[in-house]
Amino acid sequence: MTPFLLVSRSAEYESRLRTMLGERLAVVAGEFLTFGTAAVVGRVDGTPRIAFLGPVLNYEETRGLVEELTAKHPDLGLVVVREQRSDLEDWVDELALHAVLSPNASDETTLELINRLSRWLISNGKAEERDFDEPPVREFETPEPIPASDEDLLLLEGDEDHETFDELTQAPPVQEWAFPPLEAGVSSDAFAVVAPKGGxxxxxxxxxxxxxxxEIAPNSVVLVDADLQFGDITAALALDPTRTIVDAVAAAAVDELVLKTALTHHEDGFFVVASAPSPELGDQVSAVALGTLIERLRHSFRYVIVDTTPGLGEHTLVALEHVTDAVFVTNMGVPGLRGMRKEFELLTALGLMPSxxxxxxxxxxxLSGLTMRDVENIIGAPVxxxxxxxxxxxxxxxxxxxxxHDDVRDPxxxxxxxLVLRIAPEAFPKRSRIQRRRRSNEPE
Ligand SMILES: Nc1ncnc2c1ncn2[C@@H]1O[C@H](COP(=O)(O)OP(=O)(O)O)[C@@H](O)[C@H]1O
Ligand SMILES: [Mg+2]
Structure with missing residues (x-):
């Protein structure tokens, strides 16, 4: 019996949920969404009781799945797995969901949610207790151990079709990334990307x-995900980091060589300091430690880019103290625009506006109803x-x-x-650099 269903594009999340739910979890890879939601729903066997949709599904895909799954299984419990972004309210308002779960939630939180939702489904007559039972442990006959003889080993090593024993036991080669040291006289530019609101x-x-x-400073760029609660850079780049900002701040206190091990390399030639694996761990990163990390990175990298928590909290203020440039981002909404004006005023008053x-x-x-001139009037500065x-x-x-790099011609x-050219005029795109690349994980 597989009461749980996952539809997601994240192999990492799949394996986490698999560890928690074992054989009670059925998975349909999000890649099938390329062929439409019906293709996904058609692959679902039996009657799932709770479905997890996400991470890495967009709004339209999620909505399609919610509609088709509930049409087929009206009693299904629905959980969207997605970061708490500001636009989440729209999702929650418009979709018939039971819960939203962060992909970074701890196992404990995840299991508690599953437990609560299954109890609710049972008490509302939408499921039965036994639906959630662990599958019976299958009895296997213990196979007779095959005696390892010298002959077997020799065969394996000598056979050209097989990897040799050595090859099998060796870890895959670890790629070495050199940090080209900054030449004497070359200074590091650091950017804090800030916004009054999320999303x-x-x-x-x-x-x-x-x-x-x-493109102009390969492997001399580092992107720091300092959105300590809900950082999502690694998700947006499909990276699977083994170390995060929590390790990076600890390493920054030691030396640059150790710090290097806390970075994740991206194939487009930059490094990423991944966000904390959970909001609780993110809380452990102090503002001072973040400042030290930025300074350390500026010793080794030509460009340091810091993505921040929305608003001007302590961490973002400290980040702004350690950078040369601030990139302010807002959309055309009046609250965001007003918020930005307030940020300018506050930073100027505090003397923290970067150069x-x-x-x-x-x-x-x-269709926003505002012209660019209106926008400039509200924020009090040119766009x-x-x-x-x-x-x-x-x-x-x-x-x-x-x-x-995904869609070169997109407006x-x-x-x-x-914006890149404004910062580095020498970054004029060369054809060879910006050619759209097909990634290994992309469907043909
Ligand atoms: N120019 C744009 N056009 C359409 N969607 C956008 C644009 N910029 C951002 N988005 C989408 O808006 C959402 C929030 O963007 P994100 O960069 O994560 O914002 P933030 O980091 O400020 O929370 C994402 O789903 C992103 O894909
Ligand atoms: Mg963000």
């Missing part, structure tokens, strides 16, 4: 800024870069590829590239 596009801008700058300021208005939309709303943004992050990609 404005900080992470999108930060990732693509890192990608663009890595260079770049104002990005993201998700611009002719430097306008990034149009584009579906290519979400597609690229679902694919785990930075937008400016939002072009606008973000103009």
């Amino acid at each position: 404005q596009g900080k992470t999108t801008i930060a990732i693509n800024l890192a990608t663009g700058l890595a 260079n300021r770049h104002i990005v208005v993201n998700q611009t939309d002719k 430097d870069v306008e990034v149009p709303r584009s579906s290519a943004v979400l597609l690229s992050s679902n694919r785990g590829v930075p937008l400016i 939002a990609a072009k606008a973000i590239r103009s």
